[in-house]
Amino acid sequence: MKTSAGMEKIARNDLAGFRKKAKTIRESILTMVHQANSGHVGGSLGATDPLVALYYHVMDHRPDHPDWEDRDRFILSKGHCTPVLYSVLADCGYFPMSDLATFRRPGSHLQGHPYQPKTPGVEASTGTLGLGISTGVGMALGAKIRNQGHYYYILCGDGEIQEGQVWEAAMFANKYKLDNVVGIVDRNYLQTDGNSEEIMPLDPLVPKWESFGWHVQEIDGHDYLAIIDAVTEAKAVRGKPSMIVANTVKGKGVAFMENVVKWHGTPPDNDEYNKALKALENGI
Amino acid sequence: MEYKETRRGYVDALIELAETHPELVVLDADVAKATKTELFQDRFPGRFFNCGVQEQNMLSVAAGLAMEGFLPFASTFGVFATCRAADQMRNSIAYPKVNVKIGATHCGITTGGDGASHQSNEDIAIARSFPHMTVLVPGDYEEARQATLAAANHPGPVYLRFGRDSYPVVPEIHTPFSIGKGKLVKKGSEITLISTGIMVNEVLKAQEILEKRGISARVLHFPSVKPLDEPLLIAAAKETRGIVTAEEHSIIGGLGEAVAATVAANCPCAVRRVGVQDVFGESGMAGELMDKYGLRAPDIVDEAMRILTMK
Numbered sequence: 001m002k003t004s005a006g007m008e009k010i011a012r013n014d015l016a017g018f019r020k021k022a023k024t025i026r027e028s029i030l031t032m033v034h035q036a037n038s039g040h041v042g043g044s045l046g047a048t049d050p051l052v053a054l055y056y057h058v059m060d061h062r063p064d065h066p067d068w069e070d071r072d073r074f075i076l077s078k079g080h081c082t083p084v085l086y087s088v089l090a091d092c093g094y095f096p097m098s099d100l101a102t103f104r105r106p107g108s109h110l111q112g113h114p115y116q117p118k119t120p121g122v123e124a125s126t127g128t129l130g131l132g133i134s135t136g137v138g139m140a141l142g143a144k145i146r147n148q149g150h151y152y153y154i155l156c157g158d159g160e161i162q163e164g165q166v167w168e169a170a171m172f173a174n175k176y177k178l179d180n181v182v183g184i185v186d187r188n189y190l191q192t193d194g195n196s197e198e199i200m201p202l203d204p205l206v207p208k209w210e211s212f213g214w215h216v217q218e219i220d221g222h223d224y225l226a227i228i229d230a231v232t233e234a235k236a237v238r239g240k241p242s243m244i245v246a247n248t249v250k251g252k253g254v255a256f257m258e259n260v261v262k263w264h265g266t267p268p269d270n271d272e273y274n275k276a277l278k279a280l281e282n283g284i
Numbered sequence: 285m286e287y288k289e290t291r292r293g294y295v296d297a298l299i300e301l302a303e304t305h306p307e308l309v310v311l312d313a314d315v316a317k318a319t320k321t322e323l324f325q326d327r328f329p330g331r332f333f334n335c336g337v338q339e340q341n342m343l344s345v346a347a348g349l350a351m352e353g354f355l356p357f358a359s360t361f362g363v364f365a366t367c368r369a370a371d372q373m374r375n376s377i378a379y380p381k382v383n384v385k386i387g388a389t390h391c392g393i394t395t396g397g398d399g400a401s402h403q404s405n406e407d408i409a410i411a412r413s414f415p416h417m418t419v420l421v422p423g424d425y426e427e428a429r430q431a432t433l434a435a436a437n438h439p440g441p442v443y444l445r446f447g448r449d450s451y452p453v454v455p456e457i458h459t460p461f462s463i464g465k466g467k468l469v470k471k472g473s474e475i476t477l478i479s480t481g482i483m484v485n486e487v488l489k490a491q492e493i494l495e496k497r498g499i500s501a502r503v504l505h506f507p508s509v510k511p512l513d514e515p516l517l518i519a520a521a522k523e524t525r526g527i528v529t530a531e532e533h534s535i536i537g538g539l540g541e542a543v544a545a546t547v548a549a550n551c552p553c554a555v556r557r558v559g560v561q562d563v564f565g566e567s568g569m570a571g572e573l574m575d576k577y578g579l580r581a582p583d584i585v586d587e588a589m590r591i592l593t594m595k
Contacts, residue, residue, distance in 0.1 A: 138348020168341035
């Protein structure tokens with residue numbers, strides 16, 4: 001199976017293919033953040049599986065033609081997780097893999113948070129939380145006005161949805177019946193200062209989104225089949241936006257980083273980096 | 285003297301533009317009756333989107349629409365556009381240089397009865413501090429109309445500032461409008477008076493008062509606060525003894541400081557600023573507040589005399 005630009009897709013039932021790709025991406029995340037000595041590794045590792053499912057199976061996109069009008073759009077509303085987004089975009093061929101070594105360096109197109117004008121494949125400039133979902137629903141409204149058929153996949157952090165603007169966007173998407181929006185909440189229960197339920201409780205998430213008029217599914221965010229099937233169901237919903245609450249593990253794939261809040265924004269030192277690569281190796 | 289609303293100039297221009305700019309859409313945040321965008325909605329309901337009381341979401345949504353090739357004009361009161369939604373204006377619009385126009389009405393102290401909470405005296409300062417942002421402050425209905433037309437044809441973010449009240453129509457400024465250009469309204473050799481926005485009328489009155497005293501005042505009008513017409517300004521700094529700026533805005537961060545910074549760097553001369561001092565306003569009629577907060581021709585004359593009597 002190929003996209004129009006010839007990028008290899010991973011078949012729905014090719015579990016080994018997804019795992020192999022995710023391992024490559026996770027290695028890249030660790031290397032980028034280690035080299036830059038700066039960046040967000042925990043959330044990036046946790047969001048790797050949803051991004052792999054989207055970019056290598058679900059979405060129709062052309063890395064050699066980033067402005068192709070009918071492409072599906074992915075918006076990283078949790079903008080700090082650029083390591084996973086840039087790793088995926090480079091691996092897909094949007095820009096050279098070698099660019100990843102310039103992450104967070106002066107002159108690089110790979111800013112700490114996504115900057116659409118500079119980076120091929122980045123659809124929206126995000127960073128301060130809540131902006132991405134609003135921008136995404138604005139883009140989706142534009143596609144509705146023009147009767148275009150592509151979809152907008154918007155990944156929000158769970159901490160992020162404490163922002164009031166997220167709920168403004170939620171109301172807006174409901175009002176304008178934006179059924180071309182498929183949101184994903186990366187539900188890992190951890191934010192910068194600790195457990196989300198202690199910092200600012202979010203549960204129960206599913207009825208919250210339902211009460212805002214969204215079609216909501218809750219899945220295991222590391223189960224590729226579950227992600228793909230949830231997207232298929234979301235795309236079949238008409239007249240309302242969809243939200244997928246994806247339960248994930250922050251730091252997924254590197255045992256000593258899993259569910260440890262320290263790894264939200266701390267780069268690994270040399271020892272930790274080597275240990276992390278080894279942990280990935282053992283995990284597959 | 286004829287009085288007309290600057291916000292009406294904005295919406296009349298939008299209706300005009302709708303024919304020639306099929307990608308133009310108008311957003312509002314539950315103040316369409318006040319911003320007058322309901323007149324656009326009546327004519328083009330499919331191109332009007334009411335975002336409810338969501339200024340933050342509205343500005344990011346506008347950014348998203350612009351990224352899909354639309355030309356959104358997001359409309360609300362200045363205080364909400366700049367203070368409530370400063371992050372969205374900065375990070376969704378200015379930083380990625382997205383083609384969004386922000387139509388801000390009810391700016392300045394002449395917003396009147398609603399009181400200080402709604403009187404945006406800081407919006408020029410906030411908007412002009414963001415890189416990539418163009419800031420236009422028209423002086424009357426016709427200039428508001430022209431500024432809106434110019435903004436539509438100018439790629440990138442533009443902040444357009446309008447008031448709530450009816451303001452004097454000033455035929456002297458009905459010359460071709462160009463972003464980044466100031467207007468030489470009256471020639472003069474001893475002192476320069478510079479207005480932005482609705483203060484042009486008070487500045488012209490001040491010029492007359494000075495003339496009666498035998499003082500020749502040059503009058504410049506800068507509807508484009510950013511970019512500023514530096515050549516016109518520097519010439520005035522060189523050719524006259526000093527500059528008085530007049531704006532219906534805080535003296536902090538607005539036209540006055542922009543002028544002072546440019547003059548200080550290029551041709552230092554005395555610059556004195558007429559505007560709202562570092563205070564919040566209060567409820568009252570527009571005219572009463574202009575009197576009380578020192579935004580009248582005699583206030584401008586006083587500042588001019590201070591410069592002219594400096595040793």
